[in-house]
Amino acid sequence: MISLTEVCAGVSGPSVPSGMVAPMQSRTPPTPPAPRTGGRPRSATADAAILEATRQGLVELGWSKLTLGAVATRAGVAKTTLYRRWAGKSELVVDAVAELFDELELPDRGSLAADIENVVLQFAVLLGRPETKTALMAVVAESTTDEPLRARIRESIVDRQKRLVLAGRERAQRRGELPVEPDAVGAARTADLIFDVIAGAVVHRALVSAEPVDEEWARRFTLLLLGGLAAAAAQT
Amino acid sequence: MISLTEVCAGVSGPSVPSGMVAPMQSRTPPTPPAPRTGGRPRSATADAAILEATRQGLVELGWSKLTLGAVATRAGVAKTTLYRRWAGKSELVVDAVAELFDELELPDRGSLAADIENVVLQFAVLLGRPETKTALMAVVAESTTDEPLRARIRESIVDRQKRLVLAGRERAQRRGELPVEPDAVGAARTADLIFDVIAGAVVHRALVSAEPVDEEWARRFTLLLLGGLAAAAAQT
DNA sequence: GCAGTTACGCTACGGCCCGTAGCGAAAGCC
DNA sequence: GGCTTTCGCTACGGGCCGTAGCGTAACTGC
Numbered sequence: 379m380i381s382l383t384e385v386c387a388g389v390s391g392p393s394v395p396s397g398m399v400a401p402m403q404s405r406t407p408p409t410p411p412a413p414r415t416g417g418r419p420r421s422a423t424a425d426a427a428i429l430e431a432t433r434q435g436l437v438e439l440g441w442s443k444l445t446l447g448a449v450a451t452r453a454g455v456a457k458t459t460l461y462r463r464w465a466g467k468s469e470l471v472v473d474a475v476a477e478l479f480d481e482l483e484l485p486d487r488g489s490l491a492a493d494i495e496n497v498v499l500q501f502a503v504l505l506g507r508p509e510t511k512t513a514l515m516a517v518v519a520e521s522t523t524d525e526p527l528r529a530r531i532r533e534s535i536v537d538r539q540k541r542l543v544l545a546g547r548e549r550a551q552r553r554g555e556l557p558v559e560p561d562a563v564g565a566a567r568t569a570d571l572i573f574d575v576i577a578g579a580v581v582h583r584a585l586v587s588a589e590p591v592d593e594e595w596a597r598r599f600t601l602l603l604l605g606g607l608a609a610a611a612a613q614t
Numbered sequence: 615m616i617s618l619t620e621v622c623a624g625v626s627g628p629s630v631p632s633g634m635v636a637p638m639q640s641r642t643p644p645t646p647p648a649p650r651t652g653g654r655p656r657s658a659t660a661d662a663a664i665l666e667a668t669r670q671g672l673v674e675l676g677w678s679k680l681t682l683g684a685v686a687t688r689a690g691v692a693k694t695t696l697y698r699r700w701a702g703k704s705e706l707v708v709d710a711v712a713e714l715f716d717e718l719e720l721p722d723r724g725s726l727a728a729d730i731e732n733v734v735l736q737f738a739v740l741l742g743r744p745e746t747k748t749a750l751m752a753v754v755a756e757s758t759t760d761e762p763l764r765a766r767i768r769e770s771i772v773d774r775q776k777r778l779v780l781a782g783r784e785r786a787q788r789r790g791e792l793p794v795e796p797d798a799v800g801a802a803r804t805a806d807l808i809f810d811v812i813a814g815a816v817v818h819r820a821l822v823s824a825e826p827v828d829e830e831w832a833r834r835f836t837l838l839l840l841g842g843l844a845a846a847a848a849q850t
Numbered sequence: 851g852c853a854g855t856t857a858c859g860c861t862a863c864g865g866c867c868c869g870t871a872g873c874g875a876a877a878g879c880c
Numbered sequence: 881g882g883c884t885t886t887c888g889c890t891a892c893g894g895g896c897c898g899t900a901g902c903g904t905a906a907c908t909g910c
Contacts, residue, residue, distance in 0.1 A: 416879035417885030424887085440759035445867060456888045461869070511758040518822055519751035522744070523676035528824060536822060571834055574819040575811060582814030586754055586772060587806065588764060598807055601849060602842035609841020610834075652908035653856030660858090681896060692859045697898070 408463045408473055420463070427453040428460060432474035436509040441471070441516040468520045468527050475513045476534035478504060484542045490550040494600045495593075497542050498580055502591035505584040515585060536577075543573045557611050568610070575603065644699045644709055656699070663689040664696060668710035672745040677707070677752040704756045704763050711749045712770035714740060720778045726786040730836045731829075733778050734816055738827035741820040751821060772813075779809045793847050804846070811839065 408425070431453035435444045446467060450457040464470040482500055487493050504510050514535075521528035547569060550556040559565035579599060583591050644661070667689035671680045682703060686693040700706040718736055723729050740746050750771075757764035783805060786792040795801035815835060820827050 415885090416883065418877040418879095418887075420886065441755055442759075446869090447867065457868095458870085458889085459887060462886075466869095508758070512755055515751045515755035515758070519677055519748055519755060522747040522751070522821065523678075531822075567834065570823065570825070571815075571831070571838065574823055575815045575835070575838065577822070578814030578816070578818030579807075579811045580814070581818060583810040585758065586767075586813070587810055588757075589806070595807070598803065598846075599811070602807065602811065602846050603838075604842070605845020605848075606838035606840070606842035609844065610838050613837060651856090652854070654858075654906040654908095656857065682898090683896065693897095694860085694899085695858060698857075702898095 408469065424453070424455050424459060425463070428455060428463075428470070429474045429477060432470055433478075433509045436471065436474070436513050441512045444471075446470070468517050468524065469530060471513045472517050472527070472530050472534055475510050475517075476538070478507070478510060479535050479538045482538060482542060484545050486549060490546065490553070490555045491600050491604055493546045493549065494576070494603060495596045497546060498576065498591065498596040498599060499593070500542075501539070501577065501580045502584060502596070505581060505591070511585060514581075539577055540569075540573050543576060544569060547572070556607065572603075572607075644705070660689070660691050660695060661699070664691060664699075664706070665710045665713060668706055669714075669745045672707065672710070672749050677748045680707075682706070704753050704760065705766060707749050708753050708763070708766050708770055711746050711753075712774070714743070714746060715771050715774045718774060718778060720781050722785060726782065726789070726791045727836050727840055729782045729785065730812070730839060731832045733782060734812065734827065734832040734835060735829065736778075737775070737813065737816045738820060738832070741817060741827070747821060750817075775813055776805075776809050779812060780805060783808070792843065808839075808843075 428449065431449045432444075435449050435452060439445075439448070444467065446460055447457055449470070450460045453460075460470070464473070482504070484493065484497060484500075487496055505514070517527065517531060521531055547556060551558050559568065580591055583589060583595065589595075664685065667685050668680075671685050671688065675681075675684070680703065682696055683693055685706070686696045689696075696706070700709070718740070720729065720733060720736075723732055741750070753763065753767060757767055783792060787794050795804065816827055819825060819831065825831075
């Protein structure tokens with residue numbers, strides 16, 4: 379497939395110019411086996427089957443009743459194979475749902491308002507799926523007592539969402555809808571704030587309030603956020 | 615200690631006029647035993663000990679490693695006693711953390727901005743505690759495949775938060791900072807929206823982004839939200 | 851005081867799932 | 881062909897679940 383060593387080399391700092399819409403490096407396989415010299419290669423088919431079986435299991439059983447034994451059986455794979463690649467249920471599920479977040483895109487709809495509504499509705503679609511519904515909150519809960527897991531979630535899921543926000547902002551700045559903040563630190567904080575507001579509001583609406591994130595809600599939310607952005611910009 | 619019978623009597627309808635800042639009916643005991651005629655009463659002491667032991671267990675073990683057997687032992691109670699009152703781990707934990715949300719208050723700070731900052735920081739303090747951190751997301755995740763649990767969370771936790779938002783809005787309207795929306799349906803939707811934005815943003819910042827909800831963040835967030843409210847009000 | 855009713859502590863149990871160990875066989879690299 | 885790594889399979893100890901059954905404790909109503 380792809381040689382990982384070179385892809386992974388020098389991916390430490392989050393020092394990407396930020397703003398580019400270019401796709402992140404494509405999904406990295408689970409638990410890269412140490413030095414990869416000779417020997418029988420891991421079956422990519424098995425990987426795919428396991429992740430798919432995980433998602434199916436999440437849909438039918440939910441997070442808490444999902445067992446790794448059942449996933450292995452459904453995937454047509456031995457349980458030991460599964461444990462060779464993932465440390466536990468959390469890591470596996472993160473990778474399984476992370477694939478769904480790869481579908482996220484942000485086409486240019488011509489205005490900041492349209493872009494925001496679009497991204498909100500995309501989040502909503504993802505969070506409407508039963509797999510993500512039950513998995514996302516569970517792994518985040520788990521990550522509160524598991525720092526490596528949190529890092530994995532951030533890389534695989536959160537940053538993937540954040541890209542959309544950054545891209546949207548850059549476009550809006552090009553259109554003149556948003557000012558270019560000269561202070562890099564302040565700009566980053568603003569971006570973080572906006573990201574937490576958007577993602578947080580959608581997640582809360584969809585999972586906690588458990589009410590639909592439809593077009594009307596997206597419109598009202600966008601109106602609110604745009605007004606806030608205008609006021610915040612004026613404040614500067 | 616306390617006679618439970620009278621406390622339990624007539625606590626069925628949630629039909630409070632809604633909007634009052636008066637405290638909700640104080641915590642209802644778990645799984646009210648059916649008709650409550652004669653017989654040995656349940657130990658209120660045991661209830662308190664169990665809930666406290668649950669919180670301690672959450673702090674030390676986290677949600678996933680918390681076992682009901684351990685809780686019972688720590689509380690000095692038989693495991694069977696625990697199962698007589700709560701259907702499972704989720705229900706128990708909801709009740710345990712719900713007590714923490716009773717501490718929420720909303721003193722009048724003189725302006726809408728100050729009130730919002732205050733409520734944000736109060737949410738942040740609660741979400742900063744390790745018990746709530748690990749428990750809240752976990753039970754919400756569980757509730758995606760368990761409707762009764764969702765209802766319990768809503769009553770015990772979410773509505774308790776929402777009260778603060780409603781109270782804050784009412785105060786702001788009295789001060790003239792916010793317009794009184796004549797349309798009841800629209801007003802309710804706006805309130806829901808604002809609640810999801812506030813609670814969602816704070817939760818996302820604290821648990822997903824895992825960065826501090828300090829005074830500076832609260833200030834920036836409040837600025838954003840107030841601007842949005844002004845714009846939304848003008849739109850009407 | 852005495853029956854009736856309910857909660858309590860304790861013990862014990864079958865059942866499920868976990869995570870690992872130990873094989874022999876398969877599939878690639880040199 | 882030898883070396884290396886993965887794979888499927890089986891088996892296992894251990895933990896926790898959730899319940900049943902029992903004798904005892906606490907409180908109510910007659």
